[in-house]
Amino acid sequence: MKLVIQLVLWVIIAALGYLLFNSVYGEVQFNKIKEKRYIAAIENLKDIRVAQLAHKTVTGKYEGDFNKLVRFIDTAQFTLTQRRDSTIRDEERSAQLGVDMNKDIVIIDTLGFRSVKDSLYKGSDRYKTMINVPVEGNDAKFEMNAGFIEKNNLQIPVFEAKVSKEVLLYDQPRDYVIKEKQVVSVDAVNGTHLTVGSMVDINTNGNWPKSYGANDE
Known part of the structure; x- marks a missing residue:
């Protein structure tokens, strides 16, 4: 009887150890995938910002239509x-x-x-696909808007480009994604989206920490 109890206890211990290992390993793998996708998405957001700033330099405003923004880069x-x-x-x-x-x-x-094309992208045509979310198996696109906000009786041009963490991590465990959307840290991307610019403030910065590279101009 004592031997049976010991065997049962060993089985329970082994099962708990396996579950603990899977939990830790699963989170490690999730973080690796998350970091890789965030880095790729941020590079696209930086390219979008560069294009928008060039558009404002030449025309005095930002562009909310991606196809028009590409035509601008091609011809301006x-x-x-x-x-x-x-x-x-x-x-x-x-x-x-x-x-x-x-x-x-x-x-x-x-x-x-x-x-503009040669000045910004130096022979590369990556600007033509920068609106696409760079996650294999997901055909989503970045959300992009442009317009004006009023400050001190002046109409100030603004733009915003963003992608939700849900989209970037669409194939990852749901509980990890929910936890990631709630994260608050100086070393993490806070909030539910990766974003550059703002439609409510005069701001062209990104919301990612410096560990992902410069988030300003």
Whole structure:
């Protein structure tokens, strides 16, 4: 009888050990997959931000339509300029005072033009697919919006691109995904989405920590 009890206890201990190992191993594997997918998604978000900032530089606003943003990259050009200081005669003050008066001015010379595509992506065409969520087996796309918000009676252009953790981790254990969406840490991506920009604030930063690379411009 004693031997039977010992055998049962050993079976229970082995089963608990197996469950504990699976739990720890499962979370380790989840974190590896999560990190890999977050890194890939953040690279796309950075590319989207670069494209949006270029669009604002040239047009004065951001673009909410991805196809139009791609066409902009394909066709638009940056104007290359040079600023230089100069001094000229101030006709108005000279007439008022009866003596020659000068004033300082800034002259902006146009030196030429350069393709936005070549400037930003240097021969790569990855901008054409940056809207696609880079997770194998998932055909989802990043959400992207652009518009204006009012600050101090001014209309300020804003944009936002994001993807939910649910989408990035669509094939992972549900309990791990729920836990990840609730995480709050300076070393983690807080909240339910990976995001760059904002539709409610003047902000072009990403919401990921520095451990994933620079989250600002």
